[in-house]
Amino acid sequence: MKLFGTMKISDNMVEVGGVSAQSLAEEYGTPLYIIDEEQFKNTIADFKYNFLSNQLKTNVIYASKALLNLYVANIIDESGLSLDVVSGGELYTALKAGFPAERIFFHGNNKLVKELQMAIESNVGTIIVDNELEIEILSDLLKDYKKSQRVLLRVNPGIDAHTHEYIKTSKNDSKFGVSIFDEDTIEIIKRIHDDEYLEFKGLHCHIGSQIFQEDSFLKESETMLEYISRIEKEENIHVEELNLGGGFGVYYTEEDKPFSISEFLKKLVKFIEDYSKNNGLHLKQIDIEPGRSLINNSGSTLYTIGGIKRTFGGKNYIFVDGGMTDNIRPALYQAEYEGIIANKAEEKPAVKYTIAGKCCESGDLLIKDIMLPKAGRNDLFLINSTGAYNYSMSSNYNRIEKPAMVFVMNGESKLAVRREEYKDLIANDIVIND
Ligand SMILES: Cc1ncc(COP(=O)(O)O)c(C=O)c1O
Incomplete structure (x- = not known):
C-alpha cells in the first residue's frame, strides 16, 4: 500500500x-x-502557492462536497481558500463554522428557492447559475430583497474527459450548465448582463472528476478562452472571471498516475495569462475548484x-x-x-x-x-x-x-x-x- x-x-x-x-x-x-492534518494542510499550500499569477487574481475554491464538517471548514478558512457549496446543508455547515460568506461559491443544478433565499440572506459572495429558469427565479428574489448578487454562469464546453461515466459532467447532454455550442447561451449571458440585480462576472465549467490528462484541462481552458473572446468581441460584454472547476485525478491504486499539481498549475496559469494578453481579454480572475485532490x-x-x-x-x-x-x-x-x-x-x-x-x-x-x-x-x-x-x-x-x-x-x-x-x-x- x-x-x-x-x-x-x-x-x-x-x-x-x-x-x-x-x-x-x-x-x-x-x-x-x-x-x-499535516498532509491536508500541505496539500492546501501546494495548490495555493502554485496557482499564482502576476497578471490575474487567482483563487482556489475547495469543493466541500468531497468532505465537509465544521473542522474542515475552519481549516479551509484559516488557509484563505474559498469554499464551494452545493446545498443548503453545506452552506449551513460553512456558515455555522463561521466561514466568511463572501468567500462562498454556491453551486447546484436545482437550487431550491429556500436555498437561494438562504444564500441571499447570508450574503454569499457568488452564485453559479445553472440555467435560464434559475436565473429568472434568482432575479425575482433579488428584486424582492433589493439586493444585487455576483453571478457566474455554468457552461458546458463539451470536453469528453476520460473518466467514469457518472463523474463526467461536461458532455453535451450533461444535466449541469448550458452548452457553449447552443446559440441560446449567448442570449442567457446577455439576459444576466442586462439584469438590474445580477452582476455578471463570468463563466464556470467543470469537465468531470478523477481526470489524469493535463491536456483535457488545457483543452478546457482553451475552449473557454475562445468562447470568452467571442462573447467580448461579438457582444461587447466583459468576462472578468473564469472558474475552471476541479477534477484533478488522484492516486488510489498503482493504475492511477496523477500529474504533478505544482507543475501543472504553473503551466495552466501561464497558458491563460498568454492567451488573455494576446487576445486583449478583460479577464481579471481565474478560479479552480478542487475537492478530491485536496483531501x-x-x-x-x-x-x-x-x-x-x-x-x-x-x-x-x-x-x-x-x-x-x-x-x-x-x-x-x-x-x-x-x-x-x-x-x-x-x-x-x-x-x-x-x-x-x-x-x-x-x-x-x-x-x-x-x-x-x-x-x-x-x-x-x-x-x-x-x-x-x-x-x-x-x-x-x-x-x-x-x-x-x-x-x-x-x-x-x-x-x-x-x-x-x-x-x-x-x-x-x-x-x-x-
Ligand atoms: C462544480 C464542481 N466543482 C468541483 C468539483 C470537485 O471535483 P473534484 O473533487 O474531482 O476535484 C465538482 C465535483 O463533482 C463539481 O461538480
Missing part, C-alpha cells in the same frame, strides 16, 4: 500523524475516518476484522465492521482501493482476500483480490485514500451508525465528528399511536 503524508510503519504497526492505528482504534473505536490522500479508514471465511468455491473473505455505508464508491463506480492489515504491516503477503463489508448487499465489497498476511479476528484493516467522497457519501443503510472522524497531527488526535449512536438513528422517527 502506498503511504501518504505522515503515514508510516513502525514495529509492524501503521501510524498516522504520529499516532498508532492501534491506539486510535482503542480510543475511538472502529470504523474510524482518520485525517492526516483524498490525507484520509484513511480503519476497520476491525470480524469474520474470515473461505467459501465452497475457494474465495477468502475478510469481513470488516463497516462497508458500503462508510464507503459507497466501490459499489457505485467500481472504485478500487489499497489496504493493509494495520497491525501486521511488516508481515509478508500470504493469502488472496476480498474485503467485504457488513451490509446486506452482495455488492458490499471494499477491495477485491488483495494479497495480505494471514488475517485473524480483531486484526485492524486500514484502507488508504478515503478522504474524499467517503464520509460525505456515507449512509445509514441497514441502520448502521456513521463512523467517527479524527484529525491526527504531531502525535495528537482530535475528534472532529463523533460516532453516531443507535439513538441518532431514531432521532427523526415519530412514534405514531392511533
